[in-house]
Amino acid sequence: EADIYQTPRYLVIGTGKKITLECSQTMGHDKMYWYQQDPGMELHLIHYSYGVNSTEKGDLSSESTVSRIRTEHFPLTLESARPSHTSQYLCASSDSGPGAKNIQYFGAGTRLSVL
Amino acid sequence: QKEVEQDPGPLSVPEGAIVSLNCTYSNSAFQYFMWYRQYSRKGPELLMYTYSSGNKEDGRFTAQVDKSSKYISLFIRDSQPSDSATYLCAMSRIQGAQKLVFGQGTRLTINP
Numbered sequence: 001e002a003d004i005y006q007t008p009r010y011l012v013i014g015t016g017k018k019i020t021l022e023c024s025q026t027m028g029h030d031k032m033y034w035y036q037q038d039p040g041m042e043l044h045l046i047h048y049s050y051g052v053n054s055t056e057k058g059d060l061s062s063e064s065t066v067s068r069i070r071t072e073h074f075p076l077t078l079e080s081a082r083p084s085h086t087s088q089y090l091c092a093s094s095d096s097g098p099g100a101k102n103i104q105y106f107g108a109g110t111r112l113s114v115l
Numbered sequence: 116q117k118e119v120e121q122d123p124g125p126l127s128v129p130e131g132a133i134v135s136l137n138c139t140y141s142n143s144a145f146q147y148f149m150w151y152r153q154y155s156r157k158g159p160e161l162l163m164y165t166y167s168s169g170n171k172e173d174g175r176f177t178a179q180v181d182k183s184s185k186y187i188s189l190f191i192r193d194s195q196p197s198d199s200a201t202y203l204c205a206m207s208r209i210q211g212a213q214k215l216v217f218g219q220g221t222r223l224t225i226n227p
Contacts, residue, residue: 040220058214101147101166103149106151106160108157
């Protein structure tokens with residue numbers, strides 16, 4: 001079982017609020033990722049990080065921002081939530097050492113609803 | 116055109132049936148191939164991993180990769196109601212950013 005944790009699991013919030021979705025992993029993985037997934041749709045990569053102080057935007061444009069100050073922690077922030085941000089957000093991590101298989105391990109996700 | 120195509124279903128079969136799930140892809144540089152299972156309101160969990168071409172078997176699950184046809188399959192034998200979930204294929208290149216590219220996922224229901 002993967003040791004990657006996301007909080008909160010569910011969040012209902014009003015328009016204009018600032019929110020931070022937390023993601024932590026205890027596997028010592030260098031690489032971490034944030035995906036957005038709408039019901040019945042594929043995962044879209046919105047941010048990734050290959051190590052501390054390294055962050056990149058993913059394939060899907062997002063108004064969210066991320067930071068990577070510690071290896072184990074990769075929070076995602078929305079400065080001003082809007083109904084269009086309603087979705088499920090999934091965090092993942094993978095190893096990058098010699099022999100790494102590029103397998104990503106996922107957290108349980110945060111289901112965000114913006115009213 | 117998407118890099119990875121997967122029929123979203125839904126697919127509904129009786130308990131005990133053999134299930135075949137498939138993905139096609141367009142990028143010949145893909146070398147790592149994975150199948151993830153995602154239960155409702157949960158994150159995806161790795162089910163099978165294959166490097167390059169060939170077959171891999173794990174219990175009731177068999178993964179096949181045919182790189183010449185750019186086609187991968189997941190077979191589930193003696194399917195159980197607990198296998199009801201969405202199955203996502205994923206793949207990546209061996210070089211470069213190694214980001215995973217996911218299929219849309221196939222929603223599978225096994226009926227008792």
